[in-house]
Amino acid sequence: MILLPQYKGKKVGVVGLGKSGMATIAALEASGAEVLAWDDGLAKKGGAPVTLTPLPEWPWAEVADLILSPGVPLTHPTPHEAVTRAKQHGVRVIGDVELLLTACPEATVIAITGTNGKSTTTALIGHILREAGQRVEVGGNLGTPVLSFAPLAAGDIYVLELSSYQLELLDQARIHCGCFLNITPDHLDRHGTMEGYVNAKKNIFLKQQPGDTCIIGVDDAYTEAVAREFIARGDRRVIPVGIHARVADGIEVKNGVLEDGLQNARIDLTPCLALKGAHNWQNAAVAYAACRVAGLTVEQIAAGMQSFPGLAHRMERVGTVAGVTFVNDSKATNADATAKALGSYDQIYWIAGGLPKEGGITSLGAFFPRIRHAFLIGQAADDFAQTLEGHVPYTQCGTLDVATRTAAEMAWREGGEGACVMLSPACASWDQWPNFEVRGNAFRDYVQALQKEQAA
Numbered sequence: 316m317i318l319l320p321q322y323k324g325k326k327v328g329v330v331g332l333g334k335s336g337m338a339t340i341a342a343l344e345a346s347g348a349e350v351l352a353w354d355d356g357l358a359k360k361g362g363a364p365v366t367l368t369p370l371p372e373w374p375w376a377e378v379a380d381l382i383l384s385p386g387v388p389l390t391h392p393t394p395h396e397a398v399t400r401a402k403q404h405g406v407r408v409i410g411d412v413e414l415l416l417t418a419c420p421e422a423t424v425i426a427i428t429g430t431n432g433k434s435t436t437t438a439l440i441g442h443i444l445r446e447a448g449q450r451v452e453v454g455g456n457l458g459t460p461v462l463s464f465a466p467l468a469a470g471d472i473y474v475l476e477l478s479s480y481q482l483e484l485l486d487q488a489r490i491h492c493g494c495f496l497n498i499t500p501d502h503l504d505r506h507g508t509m510e511g512y513v514n515a516k517k518n519i520f521l522k523q524q525p526g527d528t529c530i531i532g533v534d535d536a537y538t539e540a541v542a543r544e545f546i547a548r549g550d551r552r553v554i555p556v557g558i559h560a561r562v563a564d565g566i567e568v569k570n571g572v573l574e575d576g577l578q579n580a581r582i583d584l585t586p587c588l589a590l591k592g593a594h595n596w597q598n599a600a601v602a603y604a605a606c607r608v609a610g611l612t613v614e615q616i617a618a619g620m621q622s623f624p625g626l627a628h629r630m631e632r633v634g635t636v637a638g639v640t641f642v643n644d645s646k647a648t649n650a651d652a653t654a655k656a657l658g659s660y661d662q663i664y665w666i667a668g669g670l671p672k673e674g675g676i677t678s679l680g681a682f683f684p685r686i687r688h689a690f691l692i693g694q695a696a697d698d699f700a701q702t703l704e705g706h707v708p709y710t711q712c713g714t715l716d717v718a719t720r721t722a723a724e725m726a727w728r729e730g731g732e733g734a735c736v737m738l739s740p741a742c743a744s745w746d747q748w749p750n751f752e753v754r755g756n757a758f759r760d761y762v763q764a765l766q767k768e769q770a771a
Contacts, residue, residue, distance in 0.1 A: 322380075326349045327350055329382045335385065336384040339460070341462070380406065382409060407486065409484050409486050423470075424491050425473070430496075439598060443623070452467060452474070454476070455481065456475075479505070479506065485521055489523065490519055490520070490527070492609070493519040495519060495531045498535060513537050524551075526551070530604045531554070532557070567600070571585045573603055591659040592659030636769055639723065639727060640734070645739075645754045648744070653679065664736045665707075667692070668699055683703070692714055693742060715758060715761070
């Protein structure tokens with residue numbers, strides 16, 4: 316746990332009592348602070364784990380800081396009542412990341428943001444550093460609340476996935492190596508405009524100093540403009556990363572081979588089974604750049620990439636049975652996410668369906684030639700069948716257990732090198748499962764049962 320001695324004997328407000336909010340309260344109370352807590356949802360339904368104090372009853376003139384959880388609106392669509400009251404009384408509004416980085420200023424900070432890929436990139440960087448013997452703590456938006464970390468000292472590294480919501484709450488915190496992967500329209504209800512969203516992401520570079528590093532993907536127009544902006548400033552190191560765009564003085568990936576134009580180094584990514592597909596090549600290139608900045612050798616990074624197991628439910632290889640690979644991509648709850656998975660394999664026995672999202676799978680037509688057969692489940696099955704009709708053969712399976720076995724038997728029967736049974740639903744899970752994690756775990760269990768049957 317991170318201790319915050321600057322708040323000893325002081326009143327501190329915490330709004331939003333999810334994982335990060337509760338970890339913040341624990342750290343504050345362990346540091347001797349008096350915590351004022353509020354959560355709109357818990358106030359309505361009850362069952363709050365701590366005492367809630369209505370916001371009008373807070374002694375605002377005595378509040379040292381307001382610690383806002385990322386899910387609580389700072390500006391859009393309207394500022395939360397706590398934010399409005401804090402500003403009226405001159406109370407600083409920050410997040411838990413600010414508290415971590417000011418509490419442990421000697422540690423090195425590598426932070427990752429972007430619309431897509433930040434969880435994989437964060438986990439990959441943490442894995443490579445650990446494998447190389449570095450002392451690291453990994454978390455943030457990825458899952459572990461940052462105030463639950465162990466305190467780190469000089470030479471140690473915090474690897475943080477940061478959302479736009481977390482970044483807009485930074486004040487004075489310094490991030491030594493900021494990684495900005497990509498950006499596409501998202502969360503505009505919380506940032507108002509695309510410009511507001513981009514500006515929130517750019518806060519990852521907010522308090523950098525000369526000698527600090529910006530690693531920026533340049534494959535979309537927004538991030539390419541950000542890279543040009545910081546290159547023009549000339550006050551810090553900028554490393555551009557291109558997968559589709561070519562970059563002379565940065566990191567590129569061409570046909571699965573990472574090329575470092577700055578160090579004249581290369582890494583073949585094709586043996587890295589958890590890093591298949593162009594989207595993962597960008598993740599790998601950014602991770603490579605960050606680990607080089609942290610002082611690792613090319614050989615250490617390549618070894619870490621090959622041993623990286625990937626994240627659960629994100630193109631996770633859960634087994635190979637009788638020559639067929641089984642991939643759990645349950646996290647793909649919309650067509651855009653499924654497109655990345657379909658683009659990574661050539662002979663796919665595709666399990667799809669669930670609670671449908673707007674637009675269905677009509678945008679996936681370019682990937683249909685890669686699909687040998689589709690196995691449809693859940694509420695979306697009939698709609699998906701209409702889209703696939705005449706393009707991809709399909710079987711209505713209803714449930715995931717039936718689809719997994721049916722797909723496996725067809726893949727074994729038809730054979731072929733590179734055959735893959737893939738759960739990438741392009742749908743939410745809630746029609747049949749509580750969440751995508753439970754759905755993915757069930758798929759893994761079904762595959763393990765098939766493995767045992769084959770071994771018997």
